[in-house]
Amino acid sequence: MKERRDISGKIILKYKESAFKNASQTFINHLRDLAFEEVGSYPISLGERFYCLNLPTGLGKTLTGLHFALKLRENIAQSGYTPRIIYALPFLSIIDQNYEIYQQVLSTEYKIDSHYLLKHHHLTDIVFYENDREFDFDAAKILLEGWNAEIIVTTFIQLFHTLIGYKNRMLRKFHKLAGAIIILDEVQAIHHKYWLVVKGILTSLATQLNTYILLCTATQPLIFPKSALRDTCEKEKYFRQLDRITIYPHLTKKQTLEAFINEFSPVKKTLFIVNTINAAKTLFRLLQGRYPQEKIAYLTTHIIPKERLKRIKEIKQGKYKLCVSTQLVEAGVDIDFPVVYRDLAPLDALIQSAGRCNRNAEEKGTMYVLNLINEKGKRYAYQVYDLWLIDKTEKILVRYSSISEPDILELINSYYEEVNQEKPDETAKALLKSLQTLHFNGEKETYPVSNFRLIEEDYPKWEVFIEYDEEAKMLWKEFTQIRKIKDRFERKMAYEQIKSRFSQYIISVPQTIENRPPVVENLLYVPYEQLEDFYDKETGYKLEGGVMVF
Template sequence: EFIKKELVELGLEAEILDKVFNNEETLFIQTLINFFTKRRKKKSRDRIKVKKGGIETETNLEKYFTMQVLFSLLIDSDKSQVSLGDRELVKRAEIEADVEKYIEEQGTIQSELNNLRSMALEEVNSNININSNIYTLTLPTGMGKTLNSFNYAIKLRKRLFEQTGKIYRIIYVMPFMSIIDQNANVIEEVLRKSHKNIYNNMLCKHHHLTEIEWVANENTLIEGSNAQMLIEGWNSEIVVTTFQQFFSTLAGYKNSMQRKFNKLSNSIVIIDEIQAIPVKYYKFIGKLLTEYAELMDSKVIAMTATQPHIFSNDVSEQLCEYKKYYAQLNRTRIINELNYSRTVDEFVYDLECADSKSYLFILNTIESSKKLYSLLRDKFYDRSITYLSTLLPPKVRMDRIKDIKSKKHDIVVSTQLVEAGVDIDFNVVYRDLAPLPSIFQSAGRANREGKGTNKGEVHIVKLKDNKGFYADKVYRSAKTDLDITEKLLKDYDTLNEPEFMLIIEKYFDKMADENIKSQHISDALLKGAEEHWFYGENYSLSDEKIPLNGFELIENNGEKFQVFIELDDDAELIWNEYMTISKQTEDKWEHKIKLKAISRKMSEYIVDINNTTKSKYNRPPLDSNQVYYYVSRSELDRYYNEETGYGVESDVYYF
């Protein structure tokens, strides 16, 4: 009777509890799921306000986390029980990892940068402290943050187990899907030093195009719906995933995302490039992560090359004294050319490219990058030049990045896609104006290893066409960020690497000033979370309180269309397989799984285009399922340019 009374006070109806205590277990689970689904989808009638002396206190998210965990446990148990049935598959695994031994066996060459990497590893090693919840690891680009943070997480995990007896899961979160494979491979290599075989209950990757297979042991490969259940349920000791997956669960409202929420408890979460979160959400994410770590007995390691004001100083612990690393590095200097704006034609007319140097140009729009590529190819016809943008299918992009890494090209024109996580190195970088964190990311592509006596050069330019500046077109929602960047750079003709931290701190100080950059959306989302408002349709972003479906990590910039480009024999086979699967009529669930599996293979040949791009170029036909625009091999030249990717302009449109 006491338990029933307590549960009624938590908000469960008495008649449900009568059924529970009459042992109607299946009915209990189903009724609870229905109850929570209903409760989560409607705005709470009672406005929960915690008042203290007439003043509203800080947001209290305890009930938010309680409800999310309960809901998650219910749907996870329900789905796993129905689909998997085999408890062995979700048993915890033992893992060992020795990062220092791995680094030692790599046999690093003596260099100033490698000495600094070792120094940083040692310093972070000496700060293992289980009493903090939020740790920040700030180091310049190219300083080995991936291995350093993983080393800390493994040691923290071991210490926590010794002290508490709990096994902590490690969740490694990255902003871009494109860098998941390379980081997961590094972690796998470290694990291989201690384990003969690596199975998926030890390490798994999860993003929306994850290959749907689960290696359970040396004799068992699971595919189809069971594999999907295991991957999406994060039944692994180390999960490598994206911002989209992690934050859409932490601040989520969809059943498909919330199923894994319970796995966030007793976890060590490494967040790479945390500054990549849109600035308007800094307060929301900072508060959510702080409360999450406290209430769900977890730890957060936030990594960055800059110092965004996401956590208040009193809650986070710095794992190393980052300023001394910046002070010792002098690989790069930024050259400010913002005083005079130019068209792409004018810029190329004035440009000189020394034969002995390699050049990277990072532009803001596909339009400007294509124009620049064409002009550079004409002007420097005897140089090896290549091009990168999202209008090239991922397969082609990855091949080109491989070639760039092996120094096959000495001039590269790209959009912002090379800014983070793409480990490439040039003598000179030209960057069209962008917010300061982006400029510093670009600077990480110049003289990355600090070799030679010449510093890498990063020229900041301001390019325009007859309609205005390209920067304004791309960073429309970040106008303030651009203005602050220009104001801060105005005082400098050149800026050396040891000065980078000084200026980025000023930038984030200004961004944290609520009079300059509003955190209104963060405040409104926190109120929504506090009052369990998970989903709503009739709200405005200017409201005092908004539901969690108002949180969008990736801004919706209009409708996207997928174009499949049949580039080679493999693409042709994949397309034929897709057509065969799409015509099959079988079990709905299995059909869905097959389509998801083939869509992963197809993704290598798919480019996403927006409405403007769609109307500007020849338009390929839609497939019979009305899902993909299809460029067949026989018609490649109508829609695809071998150098710059999708998009051939013509007066003739093909429908």
């Protein structure tokens, strides 16, 4: 039975009144309210398909974007149909955080079930509720993967692999994109080489399937020409009024981590964002050696997800004076430090990192951009980013001794103009041609649709299950029992029941690692008894040393 739910466009006003009634009347909160009201009063014309919400970091784009989408939904509903809202994000690390915000908003007015709000990605629990009734596994799977809700919170991978895909499981929800309102949050995360493809596919979606698109970001990439987008607010006003941080590019001097630490003094709470896990581990150990009295947070993807989430929560609670992280905190993770040190990266990534500095305008924040090198004199930045993006960033930054927040909008616009002058990637053009000619499978050289990967692996990886605690022991025992189930469909259904919890103990490591645990049930497995051989509870997986097992 088809179920639709009414959602009032005024529900966010009710939520804000309740959730922020005791909020202090600071200047930053004043700007958040101003942006919220301006976007909410934007004069919508249903003939316009592409909208942009470009605001500085920390100005409440999540709520403001939903406010606009609900208003647009109400306007469209007057023409005879009610669109669904599809809210897509690039990173799993911020899905839960923003899903909870949506959940809190809807709960202000409604007893929400799965027809109101769904969260869907590859690790989502297979559950679907209608009022107080829980559907059985098979029905829940069909309803969940078919996006049978008014609002769907999902990932870029789910969205774009449905738009640019050929697998039945992904295409099951394709029809839900017709007439929908799609919010693309943190849209700057889409790699430049796919701009041409994304522009083409979203334009077709809007013109042929009557879909509306809202792009949300603090650093608006030139996926579309500026004339094609409708700004929902006067963005210059907000960038101009904020002066929370000063960025100091220190690029003329290349430094090793050891040399940097010799000059560093931790006067205030400080966040360090570096480009590789090895750099993060080295920096963390150097800081521990220099400041043994300080409690230091450490965040990389070699820490199991369960522990990462715990540490991020503790950072928000102010339990650490120093934090060392890779890029995983640079977009969307709501942590705040008065001082940030960031290794050189493309300019949009630097600006996103600056968004972790003095978000709430409590005191003037400072971010230093460093030019870090490893022991062989090689830049860490060149190990993870396209060289030409780093070079363009450096050419812009060397003109400045310091950069104030009001200058950021002009700076990022100049950068994207430079990036956009580069010729489109040949694979992007080939992919567009494959979509137009329905070339789904074939030789890799012809770049069929089946070749498309929104996120490509930078190196071959293995997945490792870390038996970290008692819950992990229990889950591994369940997993081994599930593997014994002979019926393939029963086995898959049983695994789906534990997949979300099981994944909290899985990390990915390079296939070139020296320190390799045994393969058990087709998965690298670190038993609790051997935890110290393979996993450090502070810095995560031990790539070297320990016991070599084949």
